[in-house]
Amino acid sequence: MQLESYISDLLYRYECVTVPELGAFLTQRVSATIHESTNAFYPPKKMLSFNEQIQKNDGILTHYIADVEKIPFEEASKKIEKRVKSLKSYLTEGETISFENIGDLSLNNVGKIIFEPSYHLNYLTDAFGLSQFVSPSVNREVYKETVQKIEKVIPIAITPERRKSRSYFKYAAVAVIALTLGGFVASNYYVNNINTQNQLAQEEANQQLESKIQEATFVIENPLPAVTLNVKKQTGNxxxxxxxxxxxxxxxxxxxxxxxxxxxxxxxxxxxxxxxxxxxxxxxxxxxxxxxxxxxxxxxxxxxxxxxxxxx
The missing domain is CATH 3.30.70 (Alpha-Beta Plaits)
Known part of the structure; x- marks a missing residue:
């Protein structure tokens, strides 16, 4: 029995999947992260862990196997028990048990189960279709250095003495402000005038269309026969x-x-x-x-x- 495939199916929907007499696979939602050195963006996911202390049968795994294989609950429970005994014997002999898309189980020096999760599959359904990507870093110092080089070649400075000697700057500024205000007022008047004309034209067109519809008469001398189409609609949740x-x-x-x-x-x-x-x-x-x-x-x-x- 491929026990890991059943566990993998359930990890999409549950935060805890218990394998009786072995332990429980737990999931914890982790937010999206950014790696500072590589500029890699990682989508949100479910982080896997294993707790050997949780071994009581909650019925989720057994019920699922019974439903999929269409066998009684008791028979599914016996199949799990047989598989767990086999897994424990392998662990006792020092072998590593690999569950595809879940992780590896092994025993440490004191006989406790060590779990190394797999990162090949994201069990968070909300993040389906999202993958990691790397964004190049933005280095603004390059532009700063370029500006500094230009300023060394062509210095830009207006001292108080130059302001006094060039009083026409003041009048130029006043002229610019006046032109800007005048243009703004004229622009608003022009836009408002256009909107008014468009509204009047639209109302006139609507009145003409209504009068045409009221006067129109549609006569179909040879109506087509009714056609019945049987369309199969997919339903289900x-x-x-x-x-x-x-x-x-x-x-x-x-x-x-x-x-x-x-x-x-x-x-x-x-x-x-x-x-x-x-x-x-x-x-x-x-x-x-x-x-x-x-x-x-x-x-x-x-x-x-x-x-x-x-x-x-």
Missing amino acids: YHIIAGAFRIEENSDKKLEELKTLGYDARKIGVNKYGLHEVVYASYEDRLDALSALRDIKRNHNPAAWLLVKELD
């Missing part, structure tokens, strides 16, 4: 996400690609990050959605995930 795209054209290309492969794909709108979301299909029943998700992750897209959302 369980959506298998294929991708989220900043540019809508890319989402349209992804949609056509999935339809060509035979999926009932569609777009479900824009999320709060401005990304256009494309789904393989939407389902009414949660178990049907989980079964389809496992098939898609195994045969087409390992990064696909399930979104539970009620659409308008």
